[in-house]
Amino acid sequence: MAEHVIRLPDVGEGVAEAELVEWHVKIGDLVRADATLAAVMTDKATVEIPSPISGEIVWLGAEVGDVVAVGSDLVRLRAPGDGKTPTAIGEQTSPQDAPAAEGTEPTLTPEPRMAGSEKRAEASPVSNTSRPAPTASRQQFLHGPPRPEGEKPIAAPAVRLRAREAGVDLRQVPGTGPAGRITHEDLDAFFSQGPTSARTPILRARTSVEAIKVTGLRRRVAEKMALSSSRIPHITYVEEVDVTGLEALREALNSRERKAQPRLTLLPFLMRAMVRAIEDQPKLNSVFDDVERVIHQHAGVNIGIATQTPAGLMVPVVRNVEALDVWGCAAEIARLAEAARAGTATREELSGSTITITSLGAMGGLVTTPIINHPEVAIIGVNKMMMRPVWDGSAFIPRKMMNLSSSFDHRVVDGWDAAMFVQRIKALLETPALIFIEG
Secondary structure, X not given: OEEEEEEOOOOOOOOOEXXXXXXXOOOOOEEOOOOEEEEEEEOOEEEEEEOOOOEEEEEEOOOOOOEEEOOOEEEEEEEOOOOOOOOOOOOOOOOOOOOOOOOOOOEEOOOOEEOOOOOOOOOOOOOHHHOOOOOHHHHHHOOOOXXXXXXOXXXXXXXXXXXXXXXXXXXXXXXXXXXXXXXXXXXXXXHOOOHHXXXXXXXXXXXXXXXXXXXXXXXXXXXXXHHHHHHOOEEEEEEEEEOHHHHHHHHHHHHOOOOOOOOOOHHHHHHHXXXXXXXXXXXXXXXXXXXXXXXXXXXXXXXXXXEEEOOEEEOXXXXXXXXXXXXXXXXXXXXXXXXXXXXXXXXXXXXXXXXXXXXXXXXXXOOOOOOOOOOEOEEEEEEEEEXXXXXXXXXXXXXXXXXXXXXXXXXXXXXXXXXXXXXXXXXXXHOHHHHHOOO
């Protein structure tokens, strides 16, 4: 039985290293060829590392959060048979699957793939939906004492999610896996004991502290926000906007939408208003090299759209907004947001913005203090839209109002310029017909 070494492949983008963000296997697992072994992150793109052969995992070369150099040993896998590299079930052995000498360690370089670009292969011949029932000996073992206070239970993320959704404290569940790891079968056996024993007691004091390693996208967001906050002197300007007319126009356009046209939200109108405002103040569409002390003023308007994803905050970029109408902006927002949430957005789609919009939608609150997306010099924050009473000179009338909370790099943008920029956007949104009139 030969042992194979699988190394971290060149994941592209000219990088020499990548951060390990997730293991899909553990020591002792049996995997098929093309099953996902791990996920690594470069910049903001996540790449899956598949297994080139079938076999048993005998060694893992890094922990989640470690930065691994391209070409480093990542996994050691023992292939069954007489030293021959096995193929996935249903495949024929290819000519390159030559027999390996007993005891040797052939080196394999798998072909990386973007996370979410295809359905993940099985990591084990047994799926979660067909787990075997716990044996009598295991059932008996599961009645043992719970873990002491402060001892962190060992379990895979999927097991932790099941336990959390069921309201189960994993410290009450003895594990039968290696080093006491809690498996899905352990949870099944624990649930079979009845609802009383399987639920965490109500009003129980919790004194433990869990150390959560900051990894992957969360670490990159933290680093970038710290960089922005430490290097950029922010000035935040807040202005309220009457969007009653804009909302009426948007609803009218959506009511007559055609199949080829996407549904319009407020953001496409804001993007087009920003393009018109940048025509008057082009320095707002800049990036600042704070090492060389050079401002790069861009002609094209590439707007980043801050997007919340299951993995964390990403900023996909709608390029050359000056060449798009509101429907084109809406289509690109929808496409990029879906790619970001699915984990399939490319490096190019996540970089190159010249100005950013951040919006929390209905949860936007009254005022926010957005942090600039370094190295840009401005960010436009959209707050919650609400019906408010507004005095028109003779009476209070109901109007749909929304605040814009925008931040600017005070090294590049003076307070007067920031105010003029936001006031121009306000005027365009309050009289939306002006957005469509050139000149």
